[in-house]
């Protein structure tokens with residue numbers, strides 16, 4: 001991220017989860033924390049999308065479409081990652097770029113897990129402000145403020161009590177696109193160095209696609225013409241990876257990819273009707289074990 005303010009994309013994906021709750025992939029997708037983490041002014045667009053009635057005004061319509069599209073992405077992304085986490089848990093869970101992720105608060109499976117939420121300091125402060133009120137987490141949650149572009153992730157995790165020789169599940173969701181290849185590689189070195197036997201890395205990334213770049217430019221232009229705050233303005237995309245390149249990166253750090261699926265495939269398995277198929281086709285989740 002470019003400036004010292006909380007992530008807006010974290011809010012957009014949280015809005016997507018709030019839209020989906022109880023309406024999409026019921027029985028498979030479940031995130032009651034999302035709505036609670038939103039501020040009043042962020043819930044309006046969510047309520048509108050949940051109502052199914054598109055607003056008339058141009059500005060409201062642009063926001064409506066962004067939040068609606070976010071829900072389509074978030075359902076398969078959340079379910080895919082939750083499944084990988086349930087399939088092979090570890091005593092420690094590190095969520096890299098946690099944003100408004102509610103897993104530590106909503107997943108009973110984590111009751112005995114030490115959870116470390118790593119995020120940009122500004123985003124983390126924002127989350128903690130929002131958390132006043134919701135029920136306490138089921139397991140232990142430690143907040144670890146780190147800017148991946150300048151701070152030492154290894155030092156911060158060690159200081160927070162993360163044990164490098166014990167198995168860890170790592171979730172890296174919705175963050176890789178905002179980091180350069182060098183920053184992704186530097187983060188992988190730390191993940192590798194702090195992953196005891198039995199560790200699992202679940203990484204969500206974007207495959208290269210011209211249409212994705214164009215789509216972002218259009219979304220940005222629409223937000224500007226609608227005089228709305230563009231949630232993507234300070235979080236430009238910096239890296240995309242082919243499945244082959246991601247597999248090689250993970251293998252070079254001792255993680256063998258067991259599964260790498262695109263979000264459209266996962267959405268299909270969930271029986272979801274998807275409007276924005278190309279966008280989901282470019283988002284991927286790789287699950288790799290040590």
Ligand SMILES: C[S@@+](CC[C@H](N)C(=O)[O-])C[C@H]1O[C@@H](n2cnc3c(N)ncnc32)[C@H](O)[C@@H]1O
Pocket residue numbers: 001006007009010013014096097098099100101118119120121123146147148149172173174175178
């Ligand atoms: C799209 S949000 C995803 C949040 C969360 N993982 C989720 O899926 O709900 C991107 C997250 O990456 C974090 N992020 C982006 N650049 C970062 C950086 N340089 N250092 C630390 N965190 C960063 C943001 O703070 C934000 O929480």
